[in-house]
Amino acid sequence: MKKLLIVDDAAFMRVSIRNMLQNQDIEIVGEAANGLIAVSMYKELRPDVVTMDITMPEMSGIEALKLIKAFDPQAKVIMVSSMGQEGMVKQAIISGAKTFIVKPFKEELLHKTISKVLGV
Amino acid sequence: MTDQYHNEPMLELFIFESMQLIEQMEQLIIANEKFESYDSDAINEIFRIMHTIKGSSAMMLFNNISTLAHSMEDVFFVLREDKPQNIDSSQLSDLVLEGIDFIKVEIAKIRNGDEAEGDAAALIESLRIFHATIKAQNYTVSDQEIKDTATSQGNSAPKKQQYYISKVRTEPQSYSNSFQATLYFEEDCGMENLRAFGVVNDLGDLVKEYYHIPEDLDHEDSAEVIQEQGFTLFFKTDRSLEEIHRTLSQTIYLKDLQLTQVKNSEPFDDLHEERKILLNDSAKIPASSSREGITNDQKESYSSASQQSIISVSVAKLDQLMDLVGEMVIAEAMVTQNPDLKGLELNNFEKAARQLRKITSELQDTVMSVRMVPLTGTFQKMNRTVRDMCKKLNKDVRLELIGQETEVDKNIIEHISDPLMHLIRNSIDHGIEMPSDREMKGKPRWGTIILEAKNAGGDVLIIIRDDGGGFNKAKIMSKAREKGLLQVPEDEITDKEIYNLVFLPGFSTNETVTEFSGRGVGMDVVVKNIEAVGGAITADSVPGKGTTLTLKIPLTLAIIDGMNIKVGDSRYTIPTTAIKESFRPKTTDIIVDPDDNEMIMVRGQCFPILRLHRRYHVNTLVTNFADGIIIMVEQDDQTLCIFADELIGQQQVVVKSLPAYIKHTKKVTGLAGCTLLGDGSISLILDIAGLFTVKKTG
Missing domain, CATH: 2.30.30.40 (SH3 Domains)
Incomplete structure (x- = not known):
């Protein structure tokens, strides 16, 4: 089973994503509430894919993405963005994010995005 | 709590988290308003809170909340990035607080299972105007430009190097194949322009010269164009058609791909004007990230913090747990004090019973402690009450909070929040005098209200002390006489008894009903609320010096x-x-x-x-x-x-x-x-x- 790490400072979003993936063939190995925790959890848990919020306290999703990519160039990170964050999404792409998903999104879109990123 | 509320943990979490954030934001605003300017930490924080609420409410399809949060986010975005000077922070506070109130009301509707159909259009318009005003101070450029420059700075990322290449061909021999690719994205993927940008970025070193239609991927309109007409990319490469096809096929959300080889340089030569193509040196950025590398110590501490140490539990479940523990306490007594055991010598039973009693009482203490919540939140809310009252009544009142960390059972907190607010409103409305009157009496212009909480045995005392005019004894007496509320002979009544007459049903000293206090319900409702949780309220007053109201509430009910x-x-x-x-x-x-x-x-x-x-x-x-x-x-x-x-x-x-x-x-x-x-x-x-x-x- 593939492993997923959820990064978001809003518990609501973490639970949303977790619920959406409930019946999917994917194991949620961890949840991080900011970029700093995300980076250390990534190193420890080595997930196959990460959903990464952009605006977070302590360390933003972009910074965390960069650190994760520096640690593991193969890391698959899906940015979770919302309208109005075009500039940051662009930076995330440059920094090596696999793709992004725009809030609000539906369950199916999340499934599709994750399976595509995982190449299933 | 309705059933719906029970059955929808996501909704519950949304409400919980949003309320928490909103309250946090309210405190920030009130704290900052005092200094008549917002510090950058607060701006950041508010921006983030609005951003989170925007996202969460959009996910829950509460679009009115989401839109409003978005416009507030925009305002704080400008504040954060442009740092405009001379902003009217009082107007800003008013707008944002109004927004907070709107969201609060909508969330309350949602909580009650009603439709959140409030319309914030007028407020959004005011925010938009404010947004335009502060932006006009610093910039004359277009929206998008601000956003883009700002975001790159905002992330403290090294400002990406951008350079424009002309269509001058370098190493023409090795990049001999020219292709035209048109990509269509799936409908619901969003931000198509950036998806296209991603495609170009992924091709990276494979291609040399390229240009695309639409040209400007930074503009939001380009997303629509791509959605309808696809994204067309011309490029030169040394790779084969198959290789390029394979690379482009990996594009996520790709619906359709048309890739054709074109006659060498044909499309390029058609372009007479210089094509500005944005290249980003993607290779450099990951390497530079070591700059903000965190130290090992930090990493370790964070990795241990990564395990969740706090979970949130619904109050309904806690209530149930409390009930069960209560039943157990009774059951324990039923077993250990069972009438059948009377007169029997049961040494071993006694021992076991003692153990059971000990564990039951420990369990009970633990469950109780879980339910205890500090008064901080309730107390902090009063800042807002004081602020709003002062603004409307043109009074100057400072609120001092003491002992907010005192803990009370969650259920009780819910019951005392409204009474407290009512009492504080009363103090400001009826107690504290106008600044000019205060000066005449030789008092400082600003009034002071001290809100204090402290433990006293099995109770918590909440004391509201103001330095206003105090109760008017004669007025209270005449009113009480008029309403027939006196039960004690008039010549025997003590001052304290007079003051406490105001808590009787149907009593209100102010003849004119003001907007804030004395809406005909008055003190007796406060008293009822307090008594509902087993509490009591008393009043004491010194004419000309102020009034002290003491609420005595039990630590726990159960x-x-x-x-x-x-x-x-x-x-x-x-x-x-x-x-x-x-x-x-x-x-x-x-x-x-x-x-x-x-x-x-x-x-x-x-x-x-x-x-x-x-x-x-x-x-x-x-x-x-x-x-x-x-x-x-x-x-x-x-x-x-x-x-x-x-x-x-x-x-x-x-x-x-x-x-x-x-x-x-x-x-x-x-x-x-x-x-x-x-x-x-x-x-x-x-x-x-x-x-x-x-x-x-x-």
């Missing part, structure tokens, strides 16, 4: 230490905290006054006696003082001697409220609730404060 007593076949429980002493009275100490009121002399002082059997019409053989027992109880500096048949024993009891039909059909006074005793019988819990009023009126 389980109390009680003394069980017997009257006839009935059982009663008195909260241990109220008991001063109990003794067998001597007939010689009893005094009867001309009105047949019985009293007892104890150590030179005289106390009224209340015969429980008479009060509750219970048949008992014990009517002689010498055969029964007196329990002296005290509440709010008043003392009463309760006469009962005998003491049964001390025990922790679980407070169950009286069944609604008893409460409504009969006007039962002096009872706080009921409980089950170990032998299965029902005991009525006496409400000591209630007994005093019974004594007085009856």
